[in-house]
Amino acid sequence: MLHSFVVGMGRSGEGLHLPSLSKARVAAPDLFAPEPPIAFDPFRAPVPAPDAVMVDSLEQAARRVPPHRTVVHLCTPPHIRSGMLDRLGELGYRMVIVEKPLALDLAGLAAVARVRRRWGLDLTVTTQWLDSALTRRLRTAVEGHEFGGLRGIRVVQNKPRFTRSARSPGHPTAFDVEVPHALAVVLTLAGGASLATASWEDMVTDDRHLPRLGRARLRLDHHSGVRTEIDSDLTSPVRERRITLEFDRATLVGHYPCGDTDHTAQLRVAVAGREATRSVFTDDALPSFILRAYARHQRLPLEPGTLPVHVDAVRLLTEAKDLCAVREPDPVLPEEVHSVPSAL
Numbered sequence: 001m002l003h004s005f006v007v008g009m010g011r012s013g014e015g016l017h018l019p020s021l022s023k024a025r026v027a028a029p030d031l032f033a034p035e036p037p038i039a040f041d042p043f044r045a046p047v048p049a050p051d052a053v054m055v056d057s058l059e060q061a062a063r064r065v066p067p068h069r070t071v072v073h074l075c076t077p078p079h080i081r082s083g084m085l086d087r088l089g090e091l092g093y094r095m096v097i098v099e100k101p102l103a104l105d106l107a108g109l110a111a112v113a114r115v116r117r118r119w120g121l122d123l124t125v126t127t128q129w130l131d132s133a134l135t136r137r138l139r140t141a142v143e144g145h146e147f148g149g150l151r152g153i154r155v156v157q158n159k160p161r162f163t164r165s166a167r168s169p170g171h172p173t174a175f176d177v178e179v180p181h182a183l184a185v186v187l188t189l190a191g192g193a194s195l196a197t198a199s200w201e202d203m204v205t206d207d208r209h210l211p212r213l214g215r216a217r218l219r220l221d222h223h224s225g226v227r228t229e230i231d232s233d234l235t236s237p238v239r240e241r242r243i244t245l246e247f248d249r250a251t252l253v254g255h256y257p258c259g260d261t262d263h264t265a266q267l268r269v270a271v272a273g274r275e276a277t278r279s280v281f282t283d284d285a286l287p288s289f290i291l292r293a294y295a296r297h298q299r300l301p302l303e304p305g306t307l308p309v310h311v312d313a314v315r316l317l318t319e320a321k322d323l324c325a326v327r328e329p330d331p332v333l334p335e336e337v338h339s340v341p342s343a344l
Contacts, residue, residue, distance in 0.1 A: 148248025
């Protein structure tokens, strides 16, 4: 049985991971220690949280439950990722679920790689779309070749994010918010890729101008011949998470759940010469992701995880942001590192 320790009690930690942990604990109680999860926020004083025991520090958490039998849910902003991992590793924690993105750029990725190597950390990135019921159906369609070869993928990720973008400094560009989810899925479905083009737009309202946080678009050329387009608009008036797969003989259009109030996905399959079909099904991906992550840590030797996919995603995101920054008169992105750390 494994203990749970949530670090960072913002939207991801308190709003997503803790409720999903509660669901996972009910679904598979044998995976989890009977004690409630521990939680700590490095940016604010402890306040009561439902279904968790708040502590004052990482050190206090390490004294309450054994770090080597604890899975950490690291939900702090990505710009302090390596520092938090280093502190956790020094205290004896080895199993860490890291909120996406793994890093903001290749320099950050290199720092994470050094810390991971120093402490022997096992990192799992929270990209629950890979554990989505919709993604599983799409993978079955790709791998089964029922509709012929996969030719193209288009992902649309729209949602209004004005207030959170203004309040939270954790995501410097629109590429860092929703796009990592989509990248993990398309790299899993179509394999490795190179960046073809990318663009970003500012978030502008009557009283606010947030550079680079309005919209992010990129196009990938996969080594398999598939072409992918990802479009994430954080100024959209509507919410939508849509993925379209173009096959030789069919078009599949899937809709992921858009929030934590309704965990339902939809899939429309259109085959030439047939009437299109539509299926609607439950898709609560984050608890499924947590169950898989904890079950993996219970098995020895550990099965390979999905970390290589996320390393590739960071590389592509860095290239996309670099390309966009070149077009600006005064780039403000951190100086990039031009090689992917081999330690990951």
